[in-house]
Amino acid sequence: MALQLPNPALVPPALDGAPGAIDALAEAWLPHVYRWCHRLGGPVVDAEDAAHETLIIMCRRIDSLHGPAQFRSWLFNIARKVIANQRKRAWFKRWVPGASMRDQVSAGWGPERSLEARQTAVTVWKVLDSLSSTQREVLVLIELEERSAAEAAELLGLPTGTVKSRLRAGREAFRRAMSRIPQTPPQTVHTAKVS
Amino acid sequence: MDIQRELQRMPEPDPKGAQRVLRRFRASRQETVSSRAPWMAPALALAAAATLWATVPRDTHRTLTLDASGTPESLSWSDQVQLEFAGHGAVSGTGRDVAITWEQGLISVQVAPNTASTLSVLTEEAVIDVVGTAFTVERDKTGVTVNVTHGKVAVSCRDGWSGHLVSTSEAHTCLPLHAAGLMARADAQLDQGAPPAEVLDTLNLGLNKAGHDSAERGELLVRRLHVHSQLGHRSLALDDADAYLTSGQTGRAVEVRQFASRIALYESCSRAMPYLEPLLDAGQAEDAVLFAECIATSDPSRARELLEQALMALENTWQQRARRALNTLESP
DSSP states (O other): OOOOOOOGGGGGHHHHOOHHHHHHHHHHHHHHHHHHHHHGGGGGGOOOHHHHHHHHHHHHHHGOOGGGGHHHHOOOHHHHHHHHHHHHHHTTTTTTTTTTGGGHHHHHHHHHHHHHHHHHHHHHHHHHHOOHHHHHHIIIIIISSOOHHHHHHHHHHHEEEEHHHHHHHHHHHHHHHHHHHHHOOOOOOOOOOOO | HHHHHHHHTSSSOOHHHHHHHHHHHHHHHHOOOOOOOOOOOOOOHOOOOOOHHHHTTTOEEEEEEEEEEEEEEEESSSSSSSEEEEEEEEEEOOSSSEEEEEEEEEHHHHHHHHSEEEEEEEOOOEEEEEESOOOEHHHEEEEEEEEEEEEEEHHHHHHSSSSEOTTTTTTTEOOOOOOOHHHHHHHHHHHOOOHHHHHHHHHHHHHHHHTTTOOHHHHHHHHHHHHHTTTTOOHHHHHHHHHTTTTOOOTTHHHHHHHHHHHHHHOOHHHHHHHHHHHHHTOOOOHHHHHHHTTTTOOOHHHHHHHHHHHHHHHHHHHHHHHHHHOOOOHO
């Protein structure tokens, strides 16, 4: 479900350097940035690190923003770059698939459900990961965040027509990639009873 | 294949993760935020700004300086947002999405309910977010106080990053962020006759934020010395005096020694002597009398000398006290 966007009037005071305004702006956008990092970064990216880095860069570089109207796409662009850098770093770290999802799926769930959810999520994430970053961004923004094509176009700094064509290509690529992944039955968790 | 359904099989981001990011972000910002010069919008006269505002279409972004010292001014920002203010700050945004940066004084905000307007008031100490309500924000030396007259507002104090939901007829105050601001709050509390325990809380917060060798630390210690004394905490008051005298601050050393010596005399001369002795060089006759009384037995000739010198500079009660001390020394 699409999160309600923060108060756009928070941007000009931050640009003017009003006390506390940049922090208020960063905090208002934090849930959005965190979601972007989680969904666009996939399991190879630590969404918390990426979101934190994005907000810190936002605060440091707010002076380079040309006007309040560009804020959303400017911030999204920072998040994209941070995520891209983290993906590169992750390659060097020889990341183990699924490891970073541990905390996200297991809270309050039984072991079987946690395992199944983790496997499903890893599958979907692997598929998303196999797409080009341009297709992944459009799919996440429109299919997951339920933004309109116009909104996604604004965030990506692209014409709406380009976003729509990337969406079509992304959907097709996602379908193809999903169909190539063998559907494995949920694994059984064996438990031992100690008497 | 329903792609949306497939994608939604991915777990939602962990809400606790967002909280962790928030904590990290705030910690990093506290480390890196420099003391920028206080923001001040261009000093446009309100009347001129209001004229300009009247010519701008209401759904476009606009910024206005709010400046009313003395008589309160009112401003109908849009159909949804009405302001009344006495103080200074700025308002910016569109008719529905508004941010007010408030520098000083009192501002009363009324947001029409159920209009989906987003409005935030930003001060150095707090962020106040509201949808559909009426409230006032007052920034003075004691901090930022939010009074809600109708509805509910969310107040986030930057000190301690605590969040508070303030309902109708309730108020919440966010304290100043820096040692100097907390010292001003303590002074305002003393002027208003606040209970010493409340002033003490403010001073303790200020001391936690004051730099180790800063002038603010010295000033806060002097104030706490007085408050501890008012509360009858003599030992703590003397600890404050000692902390001041060893802090490297010298501006109020005479005053601190005098005050501490009077408190210490309630216990013993030996406790008071370290404060009294350096005061002899400062030429305070009253302190010389107290010192002489303390050494009357151990060094009567020096006591006599001090009392005779002091007598020349003293009047009334202190003169009588010095004479009594001299008589005692001279009597067999």
